Amino acid sequence: xxxxxxxxxxxxxxxxxxxxxxxxxxxxxxxxxxxxxxxxxxxxxxxxxxxxxxxxxxxxxxxxxxxxxxxxxxxxxxxxxxxxxxxxxxxxxxxxxxxxxxxxxxxxxxxxxxxxxxxxxxxxxxxxxxxxxxxxxxxxxxxxxxxxxxxxxxxxxxxxxxxxxxxxxxxxxxxxxxxxxxxxxxxxxxxxxxxxxxxxxxxxxxxxxxxxxxxxxxxxxxxxxxxxxxxxxxxxxxxxxxxxxxxxxxxxxxxxxxxxxxxxxxxxxxxxxxxxxxxxxxxxxxxxxxxxxxxxxxxxxxxxxxxxxxxxxxxxxx
Numbered sequence: 001x002x003x004x005x006x007x008x009x010x011x012x013x014x015x016x017x018x019x020x021x022x023x024x025x026x027x028x029x030x031x032x033x034x035x036x037x038x039x040x041x042x043x044x045x046x047x048x049x050x051x052x053x054x055x056x057x058x059x060x061x062x063x064x065x066x067x068x069x070x071x072x073x074x075x076x077x078x079x080x081x082x083x084x085x086x087x088x089x090x091x092x093x094x095x096x097x098x099x100x101x102x103x104x105x106x107x108x109x110x111x112x113x114x115x116x117x118x119x120x121x122x123x124x125x126x127x128x129x130x131x132x133x134x135x136x137x138x139x140x141x142x143x144x145x146x147x148x149x150x151x152x153x154x155x156x157x158x159x160x161x162x163x164x165x166x167x168x169x170x171x172x173x174x175x176x177x178x179x180x181x182x183x184x185x186x187x188x189x190x191x192x193x194x195x196x197x198x199x200x201x202x203x204x205x206x207x208x209x210x211x212x213x214x215x216x217x218x219x220x221x222x223x224x225x226x227x228x229x230x231x232x233x234x235x236x237x238x239x240x241x242x243x244x245x246x247x248x249x250x251x252x253x254x255x256x257x258x259x260x261x262x263x264x265x266x267x268x269x270x271x272x273x274x275x276x277x278x279x280x281x282x283x284x285x286x287x288x289x290x291x292x293x294x295x296x297x298x299x300x301x302x303x304x305x306x307x308x309x310x311x312x313x314x315x316x317x318x
Contacts, residue, residue, distance in 0.1 A: 021108040023140040025128070025278035026239060029149045032110055032142055036066065042103050043067035043110045045146065046123050048074065051114025064112060064149055065157040068101055068164060072113075072123040077130060078266070084294045085211055086265030088178060091171045094134060098171075102164035108138040115145020115236045118227035119268070126270035128278075129287060133178055134171030141274070148236035177273075179260045179288040181295065184218070193259040194221035197272025202264065205305035209264040213296040214316035218262065219304040222251055226263070226271040241279045248280045255281045262288040262295075 021035060035041055045067045047054025059069045070077075076097050079089045088094075103109060109131060113124040124141045131139040142149065150156055179187070188194060196217045201207035203223040208215035217223075229244035230237050253259065259282050261272035266289035277285035288294075295301055299314030 021138070023108065023110075023138075025140055025274070026143050026241070027110065027140045028143050029152050029154055032064075032149075033154050040106065040108055041110070042101075042107045043112060043142075044101065044103070044127070045069050045112045046072040046077075046127055047112075047114045047120075047146065048072040048123060050117075050123055051120040051145075052116040054114045054116070054120075060158065060160060062146075062150065062156050062158055063161070064146065065155050067112065067157075067161075069161070070097075070101055072127065077127055083297060084265075084290055086267060086289060086291070086293065088130065088133065088266075088289050091134065091173055094130065095169050095171050098131075098134075099169040100166045102167055103169055104167045105136065105170060106138075108140070109136070110140055110142055112142045112149070113145040115142075115147035115149075115238075118230050118237055120145065121230065121237060121239060122226060122267040122271040125274040126267055129177065129270045129273060133174050135174055136169075136171070144233075144236040144238045148233075148238060151234040151236050177286055179262075179286045181288075181290055183286075184260055184262070184288050184295070185301075187258065187260055188218060188220060191220075193253060193257050194218055195253075195259060195261045195272055195276065196221045196223050197226040197261050197263045197268045198223075199225050199227070203306075205303075205307075209292070211265050211293040214303055214313045216303040216305040216316065217292070218295060219302050219310045221262075221304075222253070224248070224251060224253075224272060224275075226268040226275070229275060239275070239279075244275050244279055245281075248276070248282075253280075253282065256284065257282075258284045258286075260286050260288050262291040264291055265293045266291050 048071045078086045111124040111127050113120045196203050203217050205215040261269045263269035273287040276282040296313050301313050302310050
């Protein structure tokens, strides 16, 4: 391991311009360290309370040199509408959010979560999915997050980061990556694959999220927990594609079939969609951002619990 170097803000040496890197969906810290360059590379740190206390103060205390900060939970990447949390904001609001970060359409974005727990990978995956939904394909996730970067001994900066100028970002909604409730109902009726990315307790109905009105899952769905392919090394969480693909094969998923990933509020589902679509080779995968929070708003919708026949939401609501 190379000795860690704490750098003052802005001390990173710039090697030259980098444009259109076309990275794989998941990159390692060594790759990122080799790519530091010019205007075309943006490292976006999205730590939040999900990341074991991550926030702007933690970012200013220790971060990847040259990275920019945007809180996953507080900056506007998701929004609540009515009783449903975690929904995709409108395109104009996301364009403004991304443009204010100084990210343009020609930039390659590396999304960095905390890497401190199994849930925070979903922060990076949800923002990755958001860029994809806006038609921006030059985006990737740093495997291991900031914890992995730091544990491997790569350079770390501290202090107040340099300001960056806002720019224009234009999005184009890729509706085929976003499943609506009606589309999920239609998919279920057609016998298409629905993948519940939540831990098993939520899938069976033993555990219920406060964001949902009832326990259980959408009938006939399969369970591929978002954290099954994650491993811990030196305190950082890494996604292992080989382990993921073994899990996909064990479930017998058809990589050519239309598939919808969901969870409680579209967070774990983003991790599930990323794993299925970007690493698992399921080319027709989409994500239901409303997930069970939205599904359970209608008393008439069907639900499945491990120890019961299919019932309605209304039958499960206290």
